[in-house]
Amino acid sequence: MLALLMLAQPLFGGRSAFAEQGATELAPVPAPISAPSLSELRNPDWIAEGRRKFVQTCAFCHGVEGQAGKTRSFKTREGWDPQIIHDTIVEGRVNGPNVMPSWKGSIPDALIWKLVAYVKSLNADAPASADK
Amino acid sequence: MFEITRRGLAVVVGILGVALVSGYPAAANAAGGDENWPEYHRDYRGWRYSPLDKINASNVRKLKVAWIHQPGDIAQGLQATPLAIDGVIYYIAANNRVFAVDAKTGKELWHYYTELEPVTSKVLFASYNRGVAVGLGKVFFGTLDGRVIALDKTSGKKLWERKVVDTAKKSGSNFTSAPTLAGEVLIIGPTGGDLAQHGHVFGINAVSGEPMWTFDTLRDDPASWPKTAIETGGGGVWMTGQYDPKTDLFYIGTSNAAPDFDGSVRPGDNLYTATLLAIEPKTGKLRWHHQEVPHDVWDFDSAYETLMIDKGEQKLMTHLNKGGYVTVLDRTTGKVVNVWPLAKNINWVDGVNPKTGELIGRKEPDATKVNTFCPSALGARSWNHGAYSPKTGLWYTNAIEFCMVVKVATQDVKTVAFSQPYFNFDALEFVPPPGGKASSRLQAVDPLTGKTAWSIDYALPGLGSVLATAGNLVFNGDTDGLVHAYDAKSGKELWNFNTGSGIRSGLISYAVGGKQYLLVPSGFGSLFPGFASGLYPAFKEARGGAALIAFTLE
Numbered sequence: 001m002l003a004l005l006m007l008a009q010p011l012f013g014g015r016s017a018f019a020e021q022g023a024t025e026l027a028p029v030p031a032p033i034s035a036p037s038l039s040e041l042r043n044p045d046w047i048a049e050g051r052r053k054f055v056q057t058c059a060f061c062h063g064v065e066g067q068a069g070k071t072r073s074f075k076t077r078e079g080w081d082p083q084i085i086h087d088t089i090v091e092g093r094v095n096g097p098n099v100m101p102s103w104k105g106s107i108p109d110a111l112i113w114k115l116v117a118y119v120k121s122l123n124a125d126a127p128a129s130a131d132k
Numbered sequence: 133m134f135e136i137t138r139r140g141l142a143v144v145v146g147i148l149g150v151a152l153v154s155g156y157p158a159a160a161n162a163a164g165g166d167e168n169w170p171e172y173h174r175d176y177r178g179w180r181y182s183p184l185d186k187i188n189a190s191n192v193r194k195l196k197v198a199w200i201h202q203p204g205d206i207a208q209g210l211q212a213t214p215l216a217i218d219g220v221i222y223y224i225a226a227n228n229r230v231f232a233v234d235a236k237t238g239k240e241l242w243h244y245y246t247e248l249e250p251v252t253s254k255v256l257f258a259s260y261n262r263g264v265a266v267g268l269g270k271v272f273f274g275t276l277d278g279r280v281i282a283l284d285k286t287s288g289k290k291l292w293e294r295k296v297v298d299t300a301k302k303s304g305s306n307f308t309s310a311p312t313l314a315g316e317v318l319i320i321g322p323t324g325g326d327l328a329q330h331g332h333v334f335g336i337n338a339v340s341g342e343p344m345w346t347f348d349t350l351r352d353d354p355a356s357w358p359k360t361a362i363e364t365g366g367g368g369v370w371m372t373g374q375y376d377p378k379t380d381l382f383y384i385g386t387s388n389a390a391p392d393f394d395g396s397v398r399p400g401d402n403l404y405t406a407t408l409l410a411i412e413p414k415t416g417k418l419r420w421h422h423q424e425v426p427h428d429v430w431d432f433d434s435a436y437e438t439l440m441i442d443k444g445e446q447k448l449m450t451h452l453n454k455g456g457y458v459t460v461l462d463r464t465t466g467k468v469v470n471v472w473p474l475a476k477n478i479n480w481v482d483g484v485n486p487k488t489g490e491l492i493g494r495k496e497p498d499a500t501k502v503n504t505f506c507p508s509a510l511g512a513r514s515w516n517h518g519a520y521s522p523k524t525g526l527w528y529t530n531a532i533e534f535c536m537v538v539k540v541a542t543q544d545v546k547t548v549a550f551s552q553p554y555f556n557f558d559a560l561e562f563v564p565p566p567g568g569k570a571s572s573r574l575q576a577v578d579p580l581t582g583k584t585a586w587s588i589d590y591a592l593p594g595l596g597s598v599l600a601t602a603g604n605l606v607f608n609g610d611t612d613g614l615v616h617a618y619d620a621k622s623g624k625e626l627w628n629f630n631t632g633s634g635i636r637s638g639l640i641s642y643a644v645g646g647k648q649y650l651l652v653p654s655g656f657g658s659l660f661p662g663f664a665s666g667l668y669p670a671f672k673e674a675r676g677g678a679a680l681i682a683f684t685l686e
Contacts, residue, residue: 055541055557055558055559055560056541056543056548056552056555056556056557057549057552057553059557059560060553060555060560060663061659061662061663062662063561063665063666064559064560064561067666068662068663068664068665068666069662069665069672070661070662070665070671070672071672072672092253092254094207096206096207096675096676097206097207097208097209097655097656097657097675097676097677098662098676099207099208099258099259101253101254101255101256101258101304101551102253102254103254103549103550104254105254105550106254106549106550106551106552107549
């Protein structure tokens with residue numbers, strides 16, 4: 001759908017001093033980390049950190065608990081493959097009229113897995129916990 | 133590139149630009165004649181009113197489809213207002229596909245598919261564009277990757293392009309709205325009120341593409357911004373401005389201040405956010421400004437259209453802010469004449485002084501608890517425009533009643549991801565008005581006083597721009613895809629047609645060879661439905677699409 005043109009000028013420069021640029025710019029894409037285990041994804045500290053990032057970054061589109069957006073509520077999901085959640089955050093998604101941006105290079109991979117942990121914690125098959 | 137222009141150099145460039153521009157007659161831009169729709173709102177007054185009346189209240193039910201053109205890409209639907217000039221339709225669709233189409237038959241004359249930079253896969257404001265500008269033999273538009281492009285209007289071939297905003301370095305700030313031609317000056321503003329960046333208005337020589345001037349929407353003044361906050365203060369200019377050749381002023385409203393809900397990091401009045409600007413188009417100099425929401429902490433942009441109405445000797449303008457108030461001003465001086473509430477539920481202030489626009493009794497979000505504010509950050513109305521009929525003296529506008537629950541949470545701005553909205557909240561939810569129900573309507577109202585003539589309830593927020601015509605008709609598209617025609621005086625529904633996908637665009641009317649057409653861009657999209665689907669679950673299933681549908685009587 002998108003005709004992408006690789007221009008001569010570098011688009012993904014290094015992250016320069018924020019005060020000088022006055023804007024968040026794209027950083028070089030760091031190497032992804034290997035997928036964590038399900039028990040790591042259930043770590044309450046991961047879920048808490050993921051929630052903080054999700055609320056600031058994702059909730060305006062998806063709702064604080066993933067109830068909004070253009071996909072069905074995260075609370076109805078069961079058996080959702082964490083790798084798919086991760087890859088959707090990294091690559092973005094275009095589904096008919098619905099467009100989600102790619103977060104590759106703008107959220108570190110380790111933090112993306114924390115987002116996955118929070119998203120999984122919202123699902124119908126998440127273990128009940130005092131944090132929910 | 134505009135990014136590296138210093139203030140002194142900008143003045144020099146501006147002077148050179150003025151020297152190069154030959155000066156412009158008032159009618160340089162508009163292809164005249166009742167049959168045309170030559171610019172975004174049809175003319176600079178923002179009326180979205182067609183003087184054609186062959187299609188009228190007595191025969192509108194006989195409308196039938198004449199032709200359909202499809203752009204072939206439905207990402208974020210079809211949000212543009214097409215232009216109709218001398219038998220040719222010009223419009224822009226998903227991912228900056230631009231088309232010229234025969235206005236009688238729908239046959240494609242040419243297309244231009246913009247080759248977009250990879251950064252466009254990462255931007256928040258993705259895929260859509262609200263329109264092109266046409267004049268001086270050219271078609272002008274802004275791109276999702278921060279360029280402005282001019283095409284030859286007959287062949288569609290690119291004549292020039294200019295990188296105006298470095299989207300990759302501005303947290304995804306880009307162009308999603310039609311530029312405005314003021315003689316030979318092309319004026320455009322970027323997205324980014326909600327991004328951690330610093331906005332501008334740009335003046336470009338429309339003939340050559342050379343930059344002429346840059347206007348800083350964030351005033352470098354300690355009373356307005358601390359040094360720590362100004363570079364991430366937002367100040368987008370994300371909708372189309374209007375050039376009045378009589379006052380020789382370009383009017384545009386700016387976005388909210390960033391971070392949207394957290395005023396603690398940006399004490400001051402945060403000029404020129406949430407402000408109406410009157411800019412001299414040849415120089416970029418500010419003639420006057422009126423800040424509707426000083427130190428905005430509710431995401432109440434001033435970006436929407438103005439209506440220009442002359443009352444006797446008074447040259448007035450009316451303007452809706454997202455916070456629900458309509459301000460009436462003298463557009464030569466910026467003096468406030470009246471302020472009236474469009475929204476029925478307003479609680480972020482106790483009121484507004486109708487003589488000055490001063491806010492009375494502010495109620496701000498805070499970090500210690502949740503609070504409910506009405507209207508919500510999605511506005512008393514979304515960006516889709518109203519229409520004004522000089523025959524009825526009424527402004528026809530969609531309106532929405534729902535609220536938001538907000539709790540502020542400051543974050544380190546250095547952790548804000550690229551193109552992440554810079555809101556600073558720990559809780560945000562859209563809710564019905566306290567003790568009431570969420571509701572939506574199409575309202576016919578006196579634009580100067582707010583007196584309502586009629587109002588029609590809609591099940592879901594109306595997200596299309598209204599069209600009024602001399603045939604005593606008002607057309608409004610809904611999110612199910614129905615386009616409705618109403619009697620402009622009474623509001624009685626006279627006709628509707630199911631286009632198959634929701635309307636998020638601008639309806640227009642034009643004529644070719646004396647035959648009048650209604651043109652409906654159908655195809656649902658935009659960010660609003662996703663944001664609001666917690667309150668309106670029907671939005672999750674709303675079908676996308678993209679089709680330009682022309683109707684005639686025979």
